[in-house]
Amino acid sequence: MERYDLLYRLYDEFDTKSLREYQDFVDVFPPVDSRVALDHWQEANDELEERKDEIRSAFAMGATYAEVAARANREQAFTALDLHSKYGRAVNALVLDVDETLRSAGRTDNEIPRDTLHMLTEFHDSGVPIVICTGQTLENVKGFTIQGLGNELVHSGDVSIVYEAGTGVFTPGHGSDTKRLLYENLDPEIQSVFEEIRSRVLPNAADELRRSVHLQGNEFNVTLKPNFETGSNQAAAIIDEALVYLLDLVDEAVVNSLDAAEIADADDTDTADADSGDATGRSPSWARAYYADADNEIREVLESEHAAPELSLEDVPPVVADRFDRIDVAYYHADAAEVGSLELNKAAGVESALDVLGVDDPFVLVMGDSKSDLRVMRWAAEEDAGLAAAPDHSSRDVLGHVMETDELVFDRGRSAEMLRTIHVLNLLAKLG
Structure with missing residues (x-):
């Protein structure tokens, strides 16, 4: 308990509020070419050091406690001590x-x-x-x-x-490790999914959606951003629509990356009688069902857009679900809809x-x-x-x-x- 007692003494016996005000002023004083302003800064710095000296001389390890008082208020200091304990x-x-x-x-x-x-x-x-x-x-x-x-x-x-x-890490000054392109390590079949989504995401979008969003200039992820102020009602509406569109693109790209016979063999449902889909019996609801089950926010958006999946997670063929397991669909309210890799x-x-x-x-x-x-x-x-x-x-x-x-x-x-x-x-x- 000794350190807790020392902190109580520090904040009870010294004017730490004024000390922090001096420290903040000295720290963030803007660079100016003014003799008067620089003199004012020097006076504040001198006063700061005098107040720190009082604490330095009052405590063993006083330099550390002076720095604590100059940087943090009582609540912050005790939170830090709790974390250290x-x-x-x-x-x-x-x-x-x-x-x-x-x-x-x-x-x-x-x-x-x-x-x-x-x-x-x-x-x-x-x-x-x-x-x-x-x-x-x-x-x-x-x-x-x-x-x-x-x-x-x-x-x-x-x-x-x-x-x-x-998807990537940039660390200047580290030679060959300065830039690591982590997406290059993904399996070719996963890379092909992203290539198809990226090539189709804007050309295949409905006219209204295409006019209202833009594709963020990523190296790998596919991110749709609104052409409206982030957080606005217009941005919220268009990103909700974009999420549904991206889910269906993911569905199609994943199925296209798999062999049709492989899907048919793995699917326990009666795909031959499916009301919609192609020769594989693919339903455009597979991705909706999978990601709605994985994320309540996505489920809520699908419901609000009248696009809730007609299928359950159990209806998604295992081979398709396995590929969805490696692909992330992220939703950021009124900000972005994104497809990324769960491995990245x-x-x-x-x-x-x-x-x-x-x-x-x-x-x-x-x-x-x-x-x-x-x-x-x-x-x-x-x-x-x-x-x-x-x-x-x-x-x-x-x-x-x-x-x-x-x-x-x-x-x-x-x-x-x-x-x-x-x-x-x-x-x-x-x-x-």
Whole structure:
């Protein structure tokens, strides 16, 4: 209990609120060419150091406690201490989603806040690698990462980008491992499914759908995005329609990748009398039935679009279901409908990134808001390899997982507050 007593003393006896205000000002003061402004910054920095000196002289290991007080409020500090008591180790890598996690259309105008960027540089300077893990294209995420963190940090060898939800990993400064195209390792028959979907997805779409969506410029995944503001009613309506369309494309592409006789031999149903379908007896509801059973959100969309499957999961031929088992159909409300590979999810990408970065015994912080991030969180939990944190507007399943583990939920657009908590965890871990 000694450390808890020391934290109580720290926050009871010292004006930690003012200390944090000085620290925040010094940290995020913008670069300006003004003598008056620079003098003001220097005065604030001098005051900050004086206040830290008071704490340094009052505690054994006072430098660490001064840093704790300057970075975290009372609740954050005690949360960090609880985590240290539970796990007994520091976080040795950050795994961070971007959209609606580090930045938010609702709170940060789709910019990563300066206090968040500063905390990321603090982790980097302390030797903690950073893995940016996103569904976006490499060029897009690389651009704003360099803009926010700087070219030198991104190319330091301690930053990796898992892009397109795990289809590729980009880690500058690692020679032949700088770019790993994980999708190239997929079996040819799975690659053929994606090639067919990609070639048909826009040309075969109905006119209204084709005018209302665009194909994200991915290397591998097939992602339809709305031509409307993300989150709007128009975006929600068109993405729901796009999801149904993608499911039927997946159905056709999977069947086309299989031998007709193979499907007929494996199908126990009376396909010869099917009301619809081709010579194989294929029903366009196979994919709908499979993915509706796997994902309640997809089922709800199908029902709302009057496209609920007429078949049950048991009606899907095993050989077709086996191929569906390897293909992910993801739905992001009013944002995107996507086809990806379940063998190339964010968790697989993160494992590859950590391998390149040389993190042999990972204990990571996973921050994210969506189902693709949940796979990484579950991997960390199953492997005893880290913590999970999420903004309070995350999907139900993500929030459920986070609340069942360490309850690390933060306000929308306030990712810096969670990073402060983990920064303090690492400071406390150094005390032994």
